Amino acid sequence: MDKKKLVLIGNGMAGIRAIEEILKLLPDYFEITVFGKEPYPNYNRIQLSKVLQGDTEIKDITLNEWQWYEDNDVRLYPGESVTQIDTETQKVYTDKGKAVQYDNIIIATGSHPFILPIPGANKEGVTGFRDIADCETMISASRIYKRAAVIGGGILGLEAARGLLNLGMEVDVIELAPFLMDRQLDETAAHLLQDELEKQGMRFHLKKQTTEILGNERVTGLKFADGTSIQADLVVMAVGIKPNIQLAKETGIKTNRGIVVNDYLQTEIPNIYAVGECAEHNGIAYGLVAPLYEQAQVLAKHICGMNHQGYKGSVVSTQLKVSGVDVFSAGMINESNETKAIKLFNEWQNTYKKIVVKDNKLVGAVLFGDTTEGAKLFSYIKKGECVNAYLDSQQNRETGESIVSTMADDEIVCGCNGVSKGAIVKAIQDDGLTTLEEVKNATNASRSCGQCKGMVSDILALTLGDKFEKGEIKETVCGCTDLSRDEVIAEIKAKGLTHTREVMNVLGWKTEEGCSKCRPALNYYLGMVYPKTYEDERESRFVNERLHANIQKDGTYSVVPRMYGGVTNADDLRKIADVADKYDVGMIKLTGGQRIDLLGIKKDDLPHVWKDLGMPSGYAYGKSVRTVKTCVGAQFCRFGTQDSTGMGIQLEKKFEGLNTPHKVKMGVSACPRNCAEGGIKDVGIVGLDGVWEIYVGGNGGTELKQAELLARVKTEQEVLDYSAAFLQYYREHANYLERTSKFVERVGLDHVKEVILDEENRTALCARMDEALAAYKEPWNEAIESETILKDLYNTVIGGK
Ligand SMILES: Cc1cc2nc3c(=O)[nH]c(=O)nc-3n(C[C@H](O)[C@H](O)[C@H](O)COP(=O)(O)OP(=O)(O)OC[C@H]3O[C@@H](n4cnc5c(N)ncnc54)[C@H](O)[C@@H]3O)c2cc1C
Ligand SMILES: NC(=O)c1ccc[n+]([C@@H]2O[C@H](COP(=O)([O-])OP(=O)(O)OC[C@H]3O[C@@H](n4cnc5c(N)ncnc54)[C@H](O)[C@@H]3O)[C@@H](O)[C@H]2O)c1
Ligand code: SF4
Ligand code: FES
Numbered sequence: 092m093d094k095k096k097l098v099l100i101g102n103g104m105a106g107i108r109a110i111e112e113i114l115k116l117l118p119d120y121f122e123i124t125v126f127g128k129e130p131y132p133n134y135n136r137i138q139l140s141k142v143l144q145g146d147t148e149i150k151d152i153t154l155n156e157w158q159w160y161e162d163n164d165v166r167l168y169p170g171e172s173v174t175q176i177d178t179e180t181q182k183v184y185t186d187k188g189k190a191v192q193y194d195n196i197i198i199a200t201g202s203h204p205f206i207l208p209i210p211g212a213n214k215e216g217v218t219g220f221r222d223i224a225d226c227e228t229m230i231s232a233s234r235i236y237k238r239a240a241v242i243g244g245g246i247l248g249l250e251a252a253r254g255l256l257n258l259g260m261e262v263d264v265i266e267l268a269p270f271l272m273d274r275q276l277d278e279t280a281a282h283l284l285q286d287e288l289e290k291q292g293m294r295f296h297l298k299k300q301t302t303e304i305l306g307n308e309r310v311t312g313l314k315f316a317d318g319t320s321i322q323a324d325l326v327v328m329a330v331g332i333k334p335n336i337q338l339a340k341e342t343g344i345k346t347n348r349g350i351v352v353n354d355y356l357q358t359e360i361p362n363i364y365a366v367g368e369c370a371e372h373n374g375i376a377y378g379l380v381a382p383l384y385e386q387a388q389v390l391a392k393h394i395c396g397m398n399h400q401g402y403k404g405s406v407v408s409t410q411l412k413v414s415g416v417d418v419f420s421a422g423m424i425n426e427s428n429e430t431k432a433i434k435l436f437n438e439w440q441n442t443y444k445k446i447v448v449k450d451n452k453l454v455g456a457v458l459f460g461d462t463t464e465g466a467k468l469f470s471y472i473k474k475g476e477c478v479n480a481y482l483d484s485q486q487n488r489e490t491g492e493s494i495v496s497t498m499a500d501d502e503i504v505c506g507c508n509g510v511s512k513g514a515i516v517k518a519i520q521d522d523g524l525t526t527l528e529e530v531k532n533a534t535n536a537s538r539s540c541g542q543c544k545g546m547v548s549d550i551l552a553l554t555l556g557d558k559f560e561k562g563e564i565k566e567t568v569c570g571c572t573d574l575s576r577d578e579v580i581a582e583i584k585a586k587g588l589t590h591t592r593e594v595m596n597v598l599g600w601k602t603e604e605g606c607s608k609c610r611p612a613l614n615y616y617l618g619m620v621y622p623k624t625y626e627d628e629r630e631s632r633f634v635n636e637r638l639h640a641n642i643q644k645d646g647t648y649s650v651v652p653r654m655y656g657g658v659t660n661a662d663d664l665r666k667i668a669d670v671a672d673k674y675d676v677g678m679i680k681l682t683g684g685q686r687i688d689l690l691g692i693k694k695d696d697l698p699h700v701w702k703d704l705g706m707p708s709g710y711a712y713g714k715s716v717r718t719v720k721t722c723v724g725a726q727f728c729r730f731g732t733q734d735s736t737g738m739g740i741q742l743e744k745k746f747e748g749l750n751t752p753h754k755v756k757m758g759v760s761a762c763p764r765n766c767a768e769g770g771i772k773d774v775g776i777v778g779l780d781g782v783w784e785i786y787v788g789g790n791g792g793t794e795l796k797q798a799e800l801l802a803r804v805k806t807e808q809e810v811l812d813y814s815a816a817f818l819q820y821y822r823e824h825a826n827y828l829e830r831t832s833k834f835v836e837r838v839g840l841d842h843v844k845e846v847i848l849d850e851e852n853r854t855a856l857c858a859r860m861d862e863a864l865a866a867y868k869e870p871w872n873e874a875i876e877s878e879t880i881l882k883d884l885y886n887t888v889i890g891g892k
Contacts, residue, residue: 094122097394098183098193100173100338102127104136104539105367105383106199107155112391114163120395123165124191126183129222130170132157137380137507137540139226140412143254145634145642149223150604154538176342178360195362195394198339198350202332202368202378207242211304217326220251229327233258234886236324240264240313242301244271246411248329249288253413255327256292256646259694263321265296265313267330275409275420279436280443280459287416292645296321334369334376349376354401356390366390372402379407380507380539408469408506410462410542415644419465422455422472423447430454433478448478463494466546470502495549504546507539512550519554527551528570566826569608571600576826579613583620591617591631607633612827615714618750619822622863629884635712638884639870640697643690647677648697650689651711652704653747656721656739656759657685663706670703684718684756686711695887701871702889707747708871714828716746716755716818720768724761724778733778735761738807742776745811746818748867749860752825752834755818756791770798773831774814783810787817787843788835796832799840801847816847816856822863823856 097113099106102125110123127133131153138152160167168185175184182190204219206212216236218228229251233239239255241248244266252262264271270281271288285295300316304326312322334349345351345359349371356364356372367383368376377383382405392399408421424447426432433446442460446453446468452475456468471481484497495504500513518524518533530547531537537544567573574582579598588594591613595605605613614631635641640648654663667687671679677691686709692700701708710717721739725731739759746755758767761778769775771791775798777784782803789798802813820843825834835843846852874880881887 095120095194096192097121097123097195097197098173098191099123099125099197099199100183101199101201101367101369102129102131102133102167102169103199103201103367104133104154104380105201105387106197107133108384109197109199109366109387109390110165111155112388113395116391116395116397118163121195123163124193125160125165125167126171126173126185127167127169128172129224131223132160132167132169134223135539136222137412139220139223140250140254142226143220143229143251143258144412144414145254145257146414147607149226151606153602156602173338176338176363178342178363193362196364197390197394198344198358198363198365198369199367200335200338200369202334202376204328205331205333206328207301207330209301209303211306211310212328214304214306214310215308216306216310216324217304217328219328220247221332229255229325230258232325233260237261238263238323239325239327240321240323241327241329242313243329243331244268244295244297245329245331246272246275246409248327249284249293250412251327251329252288252293253291255325256644257642259646260325261294262292263294263296263323265299265301265315267298267300269298271295271297272411272418272420275424276418276457276459277424277426277445279434280418280420280445280457283441283443283459284411284416284418288413291413291415332368332378334371336369339365339369347371347374354389354403355393355399356386356402357393364390364394373404375404377405377407379409381405381509382407384508406469406473408465408472410465410540412540412542417458417460417462419458419462419468420456421465421469422453423449424455424457446478446481451477451479453478453481466504466506466543467494467498467502469506470498473503495546496553504550505534505536505539505543507543508535510534510536515547515550516554519551525551525555526567526570528567531570568612569606571595571602571605571609572598574598576612576616580616580620583616589617589621589625591628611636615750615752615827618866619863622859622866625866636714638694638697639708639712639874640692640694641712645691647691647693649711650692650697650700650704651682651686651709652706653709653743654686654706655743656719656736658721658736658740659687666704666706670700673703674700682711682718684711685720686718695885698871698875698881698885698887698889702875707869710748713750714753715751716743716749716757719743719757719759720772721758722760722762722764722766724759728761730764731761731778732780733761733783735759735767735776735778738776738778738783738810739767741807741811742774742814745815745864748869749818749822749864751818751822752827753830755821755831757814771795772798774798774817776810776814781805783807785810785813785817788831788840790830790832794832796836799835801840801844812853812857813847815860816853817843819856819860819863820846823859 133155135152135154141147172186173183174186181193184190204221218225239260240263241252242265244264252264255262270278301313302316303314304310305312310326312320314320336346336350339350340346350365350369352365352370352372356366358365366386386402389402406422411418430447430449435444445457447455453471498512501511504512524530537547594613610631614628618625629637674696676689680688682688719739719742721736724735755773757774758769758772759776760767769777771789775786784803785801786798787801790796
């Protein structure tokens, strides 16, 4: 039988989800052709906010790789738009002159950002925030310009504003309404949100109507109806979206705000469907993926001739994707005569919960500060559950218990993809799934906005029980491979692989480019295996390590110069004071590791600051040996038995710049009073009369852990050797991003002792440590001396300031 010809117009999230659903039902029934205006495979538009905020990269947000189209026999024309549908001859025509015959069409052309029709809206430097190209426009503008204005204080505008702050810009947000996110929040939640975002550095202008965009060719500012104005070099319009209906309209298909569809997503022409943001069902054009994916499922069933009761509309929930702010909203949130609300405002913890009840049923909710209950509330709202059922579930919940343990099987865990707890548990049990990645691939849960990942992990832990706890499950490097860390390292050594790309290629990575989890890990493992020859791949590192400074929540950076053992002198202090004045440093702060932190430095000032300081990097941002904290010791303290300061300086000089799987902190004290807090350090040294005690695997962070005694030694040289052997063993055997506390716990202190106390082992480990240390290049100096690094990473040149 000849295959039916199906043409999809729009290679976006909703259209491709419809194709995926069709392929699941009837894999060989259609000959599928896809036209996509953008020159990319289907990508996760939602994650553009994360790209702008620097948490992920464009190459990591692809949902369907090129290979997926090939594997499924889907012919894709990227970068090509359909310009005409001829319903008489059943052909579509494209802007590149192609004509393709069809039996069925799915229109999934999405939306356009709404651009205010005000004077100046077409100036250079005015953009929407909708696609990769917009994202790139903003990122490149941030390299040259300083002041951004976002028009629209809705969810998209705020996510854009956070991204622009992260890119180092000053950000003004202009909102027409009296409070932010007025479609999703009430006034109380909106004010809490505004307070929090102001602390992050955003400036808000509420109840402001923009009347003009100022400037000649490029934007220079905004003018408002009240006569005031502000300066801006970049303007992002985030004032809502407009369904992209042009093509449908020109084809004579009935349109309103969107393309009008029935419960089966059919337009008025039966063999033409519409799905996604461009479609209007019962008067609503949705702008979130959850309803669009529900539509895609119904469409697939209908086009494949399967029975379905049809699409009946969706209740929606939203969550803001701005780090440090938890906001959730679902259903009806405005109060009226017909509704009652339960409101809980905890001023101490700065959390707010509002639950809206109508006819005894839960119909809406707003959460600020703690959104862990979001999925549960959303399930109750969707089911129109009685409010008492929710209140009872609250009472029965024990403190500290994961919310998933109290969820019923039919409660939705992943709102975007409509996946219930029961479906996840079933997939784990039936298919023997053991990782988040496997659950994602099998069920789609966590595949879109990613907000439900925590709950999916909790369900994995709950379902697998002891097996999960004991780590009996093979932990792969990441979802791009089925190989564990040990297997990857063994293959690197056996096959002599020398680059991250080569590793991915030869070891059959599932993604061409890897992801933000495996790339830094591979970069570390290769550097560890080949300390002498491996060229560090800066682009594979996390942003702080790439830039050699710590990004702050307002988008500026912090600079911590090296001060061996926490000891400084008048010359260095003078230089620090001069730099603080010259670069308008926001705050000078002593760190927990006894160093001086200069906060609030702009990205392009970083190399100038380093040059003026003339001090090495303190690596306060690195997966590396950070600080060696010391007590004053025998020279001054009346309890001191050893020269703790001198010992600390020797340790810090020896391990300066060493790459480690995670950060490493050290402390040296000269008596058991332990003023340098060696008991909670990765390596803690305590001096006693004629003896040094070496402790390992401590942690003073979120998971407090006391360090354990590794050895007692007599000389300073032995302290250096035992510490070096321990650190090298950790470097060679820990998973990337595993702290020493977790590592020692995993392999056992007895095992670590057995290895390190053996002289032969120790000598070999020390020799390999020396090789690794020989490769160290001081990064701040390296940046100052390289025009390419200055230009590419910091967008500056040395000599100007
Ligand atoms: C920055 C950002 C963050 C977001 N965050 C969230 C979130 O957290 N949660 C959430 O649920 N939703 C979020 N959304 C909304 C979500 O991304 C959209 O609802 C979803 O992508 C819409 O899918 P779609 O397929 O209808 O449209 P799109 O994904 O826009 O796809 C339509 C595609 O069709 C192409 N096209 C248009 N016309 C033609 C033509 N004539 N020929 C060929 N191709 C054409 C377009 O170029 C586009 O690639 C976010 C959106 C943005 C922009
Ligand atoms: N986390 C998420 O779920 C998420 C994130 C980003 C985008 N999105 C989706 O993307 C789409 C677009 O989002 P959006 O925030 O642009 O739309 P929106 O309609 O939700 O918000 C637009 C905002 O702009 C304001 N506004 C309108 N005209 C204005 C003017 N002239 N001057 C100043 N402010 C004005 C409105 O009052 C409103 O606050 C929506 O469908 C949204 O759901 C969702
Ligand atoms: S640890 Fe002991 S020697 Fe060091 S400063 Fe404290 S009391 Fe003095
Ligand atoms: S809730 Fe968005 S991916 Fe699961």
